[in-house]
Each structure stands twice: as structure tokens, then as C-alpha cells.
Amino acid sequence: MSEIPGGAMSHRPVHFLWLLDCSGSMSINGKIESLNFAVREAIPEMQRVAHENATAQLMVRVITFSDGAQWHVQAPTPIDDFQWSDVTTYGVTDLGAALRLAAAELQTPPMPERALQPVLVLVSDGQPTDDWRAGLQAVDRTPWGRLAVRVAIAIGQDADIPMLKEFLANPELEPLQAHNPTQLVGAIRWASTVAVRVASTPRGGTSAAALSAVPSVPADDSADIW
Numbered sequence: 001m002s003e004i005p006g007g008a009m010s011h012r013p014v015h016f017l018w019l020l021d022c023s024g025s026m027s028i029n030g031k032i033e034s035l036n037f038a039v040r041e042a043i044p045e046m047q048r049v050a051h052e053n054a055t056a057q058l059m060v061r062v063i064t065f066s067d068g069a070q071w072h073v074q075a076p077t078p079i080d081d082f083q084w085s086d087v088t089t090y091g092v093t094d095l096g097a098a099l100r101l102a103a104a105e106l107q108t109p110p111m112p113e114r115a116l117q118p119v120l121v122l123v124s125d126g127q128p129t130d131d132w133r134a135g136l137q138a139v140d141r142t143p144w145g146r147l148a149v150r151v152a153i154a155i156g157q158d159a160d161i162p163m164l165k166e167f168l169a170n171p172e173l174e175p176l177q178a179h180n181p182t183q184l185v186g187a188i189r190w191a192s193t194v195a196v197r198v199a200s201t202p203r204g205g206t207s208a209a210a211l212s213a214v215p216s217v218p219a220d221d222s223a224d225i226w
Contacts (some may be wrong), residue, residue, distance in 0.1 A: 014116045014199045015044075015076055016192075017105070020087060021124035021155075022064040027089040029225050031155055034181040036086040038188035043082060049193045050079045056116055056200040061105075065098035067091030079158060082104035095128040095163075099135025104207045117199040121191045122167050125155035125226070127130045132180050134165060149199045151191040153178060156226030179224040 018039070026032040050058040059076035063069055064087050072087055102120065106110065111118070120139075141146035152164035152175040164175040176191065178184035 009102040011057050012055065012114050012116045013059050013076070013109065013112060014060060014196060015105075015118040016060045016079075016196065017102055017120050018060075018062040019095075019119060019120060019122040019129075020062065020064045020072070020100065021093060021095070021126065022066045022087050022089050023087055023093040023126060024130070025093075025127075025158070029038075030181070031226060032087065033091050034184050034194055035123065035155070035188075037083070037181070038185045039194045040084045041185055042188050042192040043079070043084060044187055046079050046082075046196060048190045049196050052193070053197070058200075060156070060198060062087075064091045065094050065097050065102055067110040068094050069097035069101045071101070073166075090120050093124070093126050094121075094130040095124065096135035099132065100138050103135070103138035103142050103145060106139060106144035106148070107141065109193040111144050118144050119195045120145075120148045121153070121186045121195065122164065123153045123155065123188075124164065125159050127132050127158070127160045128163060132163065133166075140169070151195050152176070153158050153184075155184060179226050180183060 020224075021033065022032065026035070046058065046060070050056070058079040060079055061074065061076055062072040065070045067090065072085075106118065119129045129161075147151045150168050150173075152167050154161055154164055154175045154181060159175075159177075161163075161175060165173075168175070176187040178187045
């Protein structure tokens with residue numbers, strides 16, 4: 001890709017972007033509390049993975065979407081400095097607005113020319129309520145959006161699986177599915193670590209295959225509440 005010149009790998013940034021559904025349905029049965037807990041629990045794991053790879057600098061940002069979309073953490077923040085503040089719920093599921101907000105950041109500039117692949121992790125429990133395909137097309141039109149490592153997490157039985165698969169843009173990949181808090185913690189941890197390892201690997205490396213291996217999550221059906 002011509003937009004990304006070659007050169008030494010040392011200290012090239014990996015921009016990690018959470019896209020989190022904070023619509024009203026996420027308030028049901030403790031889903032938003034479980035999401036806040038899962039992301040907070042994942043931060044030490046993300047720090048550990050970042051420390052294992054001296055070639056990359058992990059930078060984290062967060063977009064939430066409900067009635068429209070907004071930055072929860074706008075400045076690219078080094079993972080060692082990243083602190084989680086809880087998100088809350090209200091309104092509908094304007095995923096398209098979140099994708100358009102992300103697309104604006106997937107140009108060069110503001111993305112640095114020598115960055116590694118960004119990571120986009122979409123978490124949702126329902127059906128988008130705006131023109132999400134237009135937002136996804138906006139992401140796909142950007143050079144960094146086309147290169148991004150993408151992970152999707154479906155919370156509960158009402159999540160729009162076809163939409164999440166379309167977001168992944170790879171027929172070999174499947175959304176991770178979480179039907180209880182334990183499964184959500186496992187999915188968030190996997191998304192936060194495996195995706196970072198893949199993005200931190202030079203393009204052409206074999207680690208990309210890791211994304212097609214959907215992790216096993218606790219299968220205690222009696223604990224399924226979503």
C-alpha cells in the first residue's frame with residue numbers, strides 16, 4: 001500500500017479503537033455493567049501484550065454510540081496510561097454515526113504514515129437504527145480502514161449477526177458471541193490481545209490466521225441470561 005512507506009519497525013503505533021454500543025437495550029440484565037467490567041479487566045492483558053512486542057506502541061481510543069456517536073476517549077492514549085471510565089446507556093443504536101466518526105480518523109493525517117495496522121473492535125447487542133452501511137462504506141474507503149484488523153462481539157440473542165459479519169469484511173471470520181458476563185469477559189480479553197498481536201505483526205506474517213480461530217468460551221448454558 002503506497003500510503004504506508006517501508007522502513008524500520010521500531011516503535012510504530014498500533015491504533016486500537018473500541019466501538020461500543022451504549023443503546024438503551026444495553027441496560028437490560030446488567031449488560032453495560034458487564035461490558036465496563038470486561039474492558040477494565042482487559043487492560044492489564046493489553047499492557048502485557050504491548051510489553052511483549054517492542055516493535056509497536058499500542059494507542060487506545062473509544063467511541064460509543066446510541067443517539068448518535070461520540071468520543072469516550074478521543075486522544076490516542078498509550079496503553080500504559082489508559083484508564084477506564086464507565087460508559088452508560090441511553091437511546092437507540094446509531095452505529096453508522098460511530099463508523100463515520102471512526103472513518104474520519106482513518107485517513108493520513110490524522111493517522112501517522114508509519115503506523116501499523118489499526119484494530120477496530122465493534123461490540124453490539126442489537127440492530128442498528130441508522131444507515132450503518134453508509135458508515136461502513138466510509139470506513140472501507142479509507143486506506144487504514146481497508147487495512148484494519150477487525151473483531152466483532154455480539155452480546156445476547158438479539159445482536160445483528162449478519163451486520164457484524166459484514167463489518168468483519170472477511171468470510172472466514174465470525175463474530176464472537178457472549179450470552180453471559182463470563183463469556184463477555186472472555187471475548188473482550190481475546191479481542192484485546194489476539195487482535196493486537198496480529199496488528200503488531202508485519203504484513204504478510206502468518207499470525208493473521210489467529211483471527212479465524214474463534215476462541216472457546218465457557219459453555220454453561222444455565223448461566224446464559226442474554
